Each structure stands twice: as structure tokens, then as C-alpha cells.
Amino acid sequence: MQxxxxxxxxxxxxxxxxxxxxxxxxxxxxxxxxxKNQWVLPGGxxxxxxxxxxxxxxxxxxxxxxxxxxxxxxxxxxxxxERDKRNQxxxxxxxxxxxxxxxxxxAATDAQDVKWQNINNIPSLxxxxxxxxxxxxxxxxxxxxxxxxxxxxxxxxxxFSDLEHLxxxxxxxxxxxxxxxxxxxxxxxxxxxDEKQKNGSGRPAQLYTFEPNxxxxxxxxxxxxxxxxx
Amino acid sequence: MQxxxxxxxxxxxxxxxxxxxxxxxxxxxxxxxxxKNQWVLPGGxxxxxxxxxxxxxxxxxxxxxxxxxxxxxxxxxxxxxERDKRNQxxxxxxxxxxxxxxxxxxAATDAQDVKWQNINNIPSLxxxxxxxxxxxxxxxxxxxxxxxxxxxxxxxxxxFSDLEHLxxxxxxxxxxxxxxxxxxxxxxxxxxxDEKQKNGSGRPAQLYTFEPNxxxxxxxxxxxxxxxxx
DNA sequence: ATAATATGTGTACTATATACGCAAAAATAC
DNA sequence: GTATTTTTGCGTATATAGTACACATATTAT
Numbered sequence: 001m002q003x004x005x006x007x008x009x010x011x012x013x014x015x016x017x018x019x020x021x022x023x024x025x026x027x028x029x030x031x032x033x034x035x036k037n038q039w040v041l042p043g044g045x046x047x048x049x050x051x052x053x054x055x056x057x058x059x060x061x062x063x064x065x066x067x068x069x070x071x072x073x074x075x076x077x078x079x080x081x082e083r084d085k086r087n088q089x090x091x092x093x094x095x096x097x098x099x100x101x102x103x104x105x106x107a108a109t110d111a112q113d114v115k116w117q118n119i120n121n122i123p124s125l126x127x128x129x130x131x132x133x134x135x136x137x138x139x140x141x142x143x144x145x146x147x148x149x150x151x152x153x154x155x156x157x158x159x160f161s162d163l164e165h166l167x168x169x170x171x172x173x174x175x176x177x178x179x180x181x182x183x184x185x186x187x188x189x190x191x192x193x194d195e196k197q198k199n200g201s202g203r204p205a206q207l208y209t210f211e212p213n214x215x216x217x218x219x220x221x222x223x224x225x226x227x228x229x230x
Numbered sequence: 231m232q233x234x235x236x237x238x239x240x241x242x243x244x245x246x247x248x249x250x251x252x253x254x255x256x257x258x259x260x261x262x263x264x265x266k267n268q269w270v271l272p273g274g275x276x277x278x279x280x281x282x283x284x285x286x287x288x289x290x291x292x293x294x295x296x297x298x299x300x301x302x303x304x305x306x307x308x309x310x311x312e313r314d315k316r317n318q319x320x321x322x323x324x325x326x327x328x329x330x331x332x333x334x335x336x337a338a339t340d341a342q343d344v345k346w347q348n349i350n351n352i353p354s355l356x357x358x359x360x361x362x363x364x365x366x367x368x369x370x371x372x373x374x375x376x377x378x379x380x381x382x383x384x385x386x387x388x389x390f391s392d393l394e395h396l397x398x399x400x401x402x403x404x405x406x407x408x409x410x411x412x413x414x415x416x417x418x419x420x421x422x423x424d425e426k427q428k429n430g431s432g433r434p435a436q437l438y439t440f441e442p443n444x445x446x447x448x449x450x451x452x453x454x455x456x457x458x459x460x
Numbered sequence: 461a462t463a464a465t466a467t468g469t470g471t472a473c474t475a476t477a478t479a480c481g482c483a484a485a486a487a488t489a490c
Numbered sequence: 491g492t493a494t495t496t497t498t499g500c501g502t503a504t505a506t507a508g509t510a511c512a513c514a515t516a517t518t519a520t
Binding site (some may be wrong): 004005006007008042045046047049050051052053076077078079080081088090092207214 | 394
């Protein structure tokens with residue numbers, strides 16, 4: 001085995017949060033080193049003896065103090081040998097989803113070194129972090145159609161209209177409310193709660209909750225969630 | 231930047247070939263080192279200054295002497311810290327498709343250190359190579375439904391029935407010939423050739439060819455290839 | 461009380477997916 | 491050279507799923 005390999009392994013995460021009908025990405029400000037003060041994706045070098053997944057969780061904890069609802073490996077970026085100016089570094093990238101409670105918290109606690117940036121307004125970032133974000137955004141858009149990941153961006157109990165708006169916002173397209181509701185409910189993994197939510201004006205909305213077990217049961221029976229729009 | 235990171239980066243490839251109604255995976259026999267004589271996936275450590283993609287192509291050339299039709303990053307395996315007994319190594323894995331001509335060639339040239347192994351008969355392999363193959367097999371099955379990757383496993387000109395059998399074999403399910411043909415042809419990216427093919431007994435088959443440009447045009451118009459089976 | 465706002469619901473129409481069987485062209489057997 | 495076997499090629503009726511579309515209800519604000 002070749003022993004002089006001098007390539008570093010990093011993990012980076014694109015953490016999505018949804019709030020007020022908008023999708024946000026978590027950025028952190030570097031405190032030390034060559035890229036000091038620059039805004040980048042949370043992430044960093046993997047430690048010796050550490051798994052990739054653990055490294056992501058550790059970085060998210062250290063740099064942003066958050067725990068995520070959903071984490072999935074996105075892509076490994078290593079086709080630009082000079083993506084990091086210091087060293088050859090490959091980035092094993094992940095995307096993650098958090099629910100809105102966390103979003104508020106992080107935004108409140110560390111205005112200087114952590115922020116939620118609207119997906120439609122991402123500044124130019126170092127490394128290939130813009131590319132990583134684009135890749136993650138495409139992935140989340142695709143997944144919304146065939147995996148119930150939207151629920152990881154909403155609170156446990158949510159009005160149906162929030163789910164609609166989430167889809168409409170992220171996919172950047174209009175949705176027919178009646179057909180959407182009919183389709184989603186037909187799968188049977190959404191349950192009516194007892195509560196209703198009053199949001200100022202308008203008729204109070206019935207709250208719903210996602211039932212992961214019902215979803216798993218469907219999957220096991222070969223019934224796949226899928227939703228399309230006109 | 232931490233400089234004592236001691237993690238190696240390898241690439242591995244699951245190369246699929248299709249022949250005689252069966253799907254095969256390329257295995258190579260290690261010539262040196264700790265894992266000498268063992269059958270493994272083609273792959274190895276990335277060289278300094280080398281991109282991941284180049285590393286895969288290099289390894290496929292060096293170890294198996296082949297050029298692939300299709301190459302796609304699969305997944306990066308690094309959650310088992312001891313997947314390689316010598317060192318902490320992460321494997322950036324790819325899957326690849328070759329057409330049948332190559333399949334014969336490789337099998338002929340190096341019976342000792344390269345072989346095509348039937349996907350349904352993969353032996354126990356070192357590292358996590360069985361897991362990598364499973365992951366690749368799942369991916370190819372999924373992709374057959376929504377990307378025209380089957381054509382990369384067939385010769386340029388092929389009878390329709392070969393395409394049918396390829397789908398039936400890889401997806402391990404029966405297919406209605408009439409509906410399959412109707413659906414595939416409806417997309418318009420398959421063209422009749424002038425030639426016919428005589429295969430011993432039976433009516434000679436019309437040859438068809440895949441037109442990548444027609445497919446790209448569809449994609450650009452937002453029409454997505456998709457095929458399902460009863 | 462009235463207006464404004466957001467929620468909640470059903471039906472007719474269109475398009476796609478599914479099920480299904482027989483004739484044609486060649487090779488092989490007799 | 492005729493009959494049999496093998497494989498290709500093709501159309502229609504039915505069922506399922508997707509799409510388009512409008513008005514009543516429950517609340518808050520004025």
C-alpha cells in the first residue's frame with residue numbers, strides 16, 4: 001500500500017430549514033486559518049478513527065450546536081484537485097433537514113458566526129460550496145416527489161396548508177390544493193390531530209401529523225409514495 | 231488545518247456487463263500485498279494530484295484494460311472505520327456499464343486475474359465489497375426505470391427483444407412485450423435500423439438503435455423517461 | 461353586521477396504464 | 491417440400507390515475 005498519499009478527507013453539510021414560506025441553508029463563519037471570517041458550509045476534516053457520519057454530526061454540533069432530523073450522503077466532491085487552496089481535500093458532502101424550532105434558536109444565538117441564508121440568495125462562497133448547495137437543492141427537489149422528507153422540515157403537527165406551501169415554495173411551482181390534499185391523504189400516512197390551529201384571520205386549520213410507521217408499512221408492501229404536479 | 235490526518239482515499243468500481251440474458255460484475259484478483267490472490271472490485275488508492283474520476287479510469291485501465299460506456303459515482307463508504315484491515319481507508323465508489331463486446335474480450339485475455347461474475351453468484355469478498363455491489367445493483371435497478379442506461383449494456387444495434395430481456399433479467403420480473411414496446415417507442419428516442427438480425431430459429435428481428443440526442447431533447451423539454459411494470 | 465381571509469370539499473373529463481391473443485417470418489425436423 | 495417449432499410484430503377494450511375547476515364555511519378585523 002502506497003503510504004505517501006497526501007489527500008485530506010473532509011465532510012460538509014448542507015442543512016436546510018424551512019420557515020415563513022422560505023427555504024434556508026445554514027452557513028457558518030470560519031474563526032481561524034486561511035479562510036478566516038468567510039462564510040462556508042458547516043464541516044471540516046474527519047478525525048482519525050472517526051466514521052464519516054460521526055464526523056458530520058460532530059461538526060454540526062461544534063459549529064452550529066444543532067441536531068438534525070434527517071441526514072443523507074449527497075456526493076463526494078473531488079474532481080477539482082484545487083478546490084481547497086491549501087491542500088488536496090476531498091469533501092464527502094451531506095444534506096440535512098431540521099425542523100423550524102431549531103431554526104429560530106440557531107438564528108437567535110449566534111448572529112456572528114452562524115446564519116440561515118435564503119436559498120435564493122446565497123452569496124459566492126469559497127471552495128466549491130456553491131456547487132455543493134446547488135447539488136443539494138436539486139436533490140431535495142427531486143426527493144420531495146418520491147420520499148416524505150417534507151415532514152422533517154415541519155413541526156410534528158402542522159396544518160395542511162403548510163405542507164402545500166412547502167411543496168410550492170421548494171419546487172417553485174403552483175399546486176392545486178384539492179388534488180394535492182387528495183393525493184397525500186390517499187396514502188394514509190397522515191393523521192388528523194384533535195387540535196386546530198388559529199393563525200389570526202381565516203378559518204382555523206385542522207392539524208395533521210405524519211406517521212412514519214404507516215409509511216414504512218406501505219414501503220414494505222411495495223407501495224411507493226409519489227407525487228407529481230401538473 | 232489539522233495535518234496529522236491519516237485516512238487514505240480509495241476509489242472502487244462496480245462494472246456491470248450484460249451477456250446471454252445475465253448480468254455480470256467485473257472482479258479482479260489482487261497481485262500484491264495483504265490481500266494477495268483475493269478477488270475484489272477493481273480500484274485502489276487515489277494518487278496525489280489526481281481527481282477521483284481520473285483515478286477510477288486509471289484503475290479500470292490498469293487492472294482490467296477496459297474503457298466504460300457509463301460511469302457514475304455511487305456512494306462513499308467510510309462508516310466502517312476498519313473496512314480495510316491495514317489502515318483507515320474510505321472508498322469513493324462508482325458504478326459503470328460496458329457493452330458486451332468488451333465483456334468477451336476481458337474474459338478472454340486474463341482468465342487468471344480478471345473475471346466476470348454473475349450478479350446472482352457473487353462470493354464473499356474482502357473489505358465491504360459485497361455491500362458496494364449490493365448498493366450498485368439497487369442503483370442500477372432503480373435507474374432502469376427513469377434513465378436510459380440499459381442501452382449502455384447493449385451493442386449499438388440491438389433487437390427489441392434484447393432490451394426486453396435486459397429489463398426482465400435485471401429487474402427480475404416479467405414484462406408484457408406489447409406494452410413495453412409501445413411505451414419505449416412512444417418516447418421516440420429509439421430508431422429502426424435498416425438491418426435485421428437472424429438468430430437461428432424464429433422470425434428475424436428488426437434492429438433498433440438508441441439516439442442520445444433525441445433523449446437529450448426530451449429532457450430539455452421537461453419530458454422525463456419513465457417506465458413501470460405491472 | 462359586514463368584509464376580508466384562509467380553510468375544506470366533489471365531480472366530470474382526460475390521459476395513461478393494463479390485460480390480453482393471434483398472425484407472420486424464418487429455421488428445423490421429418 | 492411440408493409440417494412443426496420458434497421468435498417477432500402488432501391493436502383494442504378496460505381500468506386506473508391525473509387534471510381541471512368553484513363555492514360554502516369558520517374565523518378575525520373593521
